[in-house]
Amino acid sequence: MTALDSNAAARAWLATLPEGNAVALERLESLVALLREENARQNLVSAASLDAVWLRHVADSAQLLCHVPRETWSPWLDLGSGAGFPGLVVAALRPECEVVLVESRSKRIDWLQRAITALALPCARVAGARLELVESFPARVISARAFAPLDRLVELSARFSTSDTLWLLPKGRSARDEVNQLNGWSHRFHVEHSLTDTEAGVIVGQVLGKLSGKKDRKR
Numbered sequence: 001m002t003a004l005d006s007n008a009a010a011r012a013w014l015a016t017l018p019e020g021n022a023v024a025l026e027r028l029e030s031l032v033a034l035l036r037e038e039n040a041r042q043n044l045v046s047a048a049s050l051d052a053v054w055l056r057h058v059a060d061s062a063q064l065l066c067h068v069p070r071e072t073w074s075p076w077l078d079l080g081s082g083a084g085f086p087g088l089v090v091a092a093l094r095p096e097c098e099v100v101l102v103e104s105r106s107k108r109i110d111w112l113q114r115a116i117t118a119l120a121l122p123c124a125r126v127a128g129a130r131l132e133l134v135e136s137f138p139a140r141v142i143s144a145r146a147f148a149p150l151d152r153l154v155e156l157s158a159r160f161s162t163s164d165t166l167w168l169l170p171k172g173r174s175a176r177d178e179v180n181q182l183n184g185w186s187h188r189f190h191v192e193h194s195l196t197d198t199e200a201g202v203i204v205g206q207v208l209g210k211l212s213g214k215k216d217r218k219r
């Protein structure tokens with residue numbers, strides 16, 4: 001599929017998703033309205049990206065669902081959720097999915113909690129702490145957008161991952177380089193094209209374990 005290029009195209013595409021029923025789309029409308037209000041109080045997303053919110057944030061988040069088999073998405077761990085991308089969009093489209101949003105800044109924790117309540121997302125929760133302090137659990141999916149470089153991300157989050165955990169990492173233009181430069185880990189990462197930016201990639205795959213010894217590190 002070619003990249004989406006406008007809010008209108010993004011909205012039309014969202015309605016084609018298996019999850020894109022009227023109720024879910026209504027939840028996304030509410031999320032966008034709440035975000036616009038909250039962005040006047042705190043700088044959650046840039047003003048320019050808010051103009052293209054359906055493309056740059058909602059569809060950019062929702063595209064991750066295309067890589068996840070339906071039966072294997074819960075619990076979903078979203079790292080550095082910030083404004084709620086992609087975690088709140090996943091929870092809005094799949095409200096039965098247990099989504100854990102990790103965020104350390106208090107105003108953002110407060111925003112995420114209020115959004116979960118307002119959207120009535122029964123299975124979403126905020127882990128309001130630095131990721132380093134969040135208790136480990138085996139996640140089925142780990143997502144992170146604009147959180148950390150891949151090597152740091154894997155180092156910080158591997159304790160939540162099993163060989164079945166699917167990592168979904170929207171990474172912009174650096175996706176391929178970040179995968180090629182990831183040393184010290186056995187992994188099955190590959191890069192998918194982003195639906196919202198022809199130049200961007202989404203890193204998809206599994207972390208199989210940490211390699212030990214210098215020899216193993218030269219992959």
Ligand SMILES: C[S@@+](CC[C@H](N)C(=O)[O-])C[C@H]1O[C@@H](n2cnc3c(N)ncnc32)[C@H](O)[C@@H]1O
Nearest residue numbers: 080081082083085102103104105130131145146
């Ligand atoms: C650049 S923002 C990205 C937010 C969101 N994922 C997005 O794409 O719009 C990164 C977020 O990660 C949070 N963060 C940074 N380091 C963290 C840590 N160690 N633990 C939890 N959250 C962290 C920041 O407070 C910030 O909200």
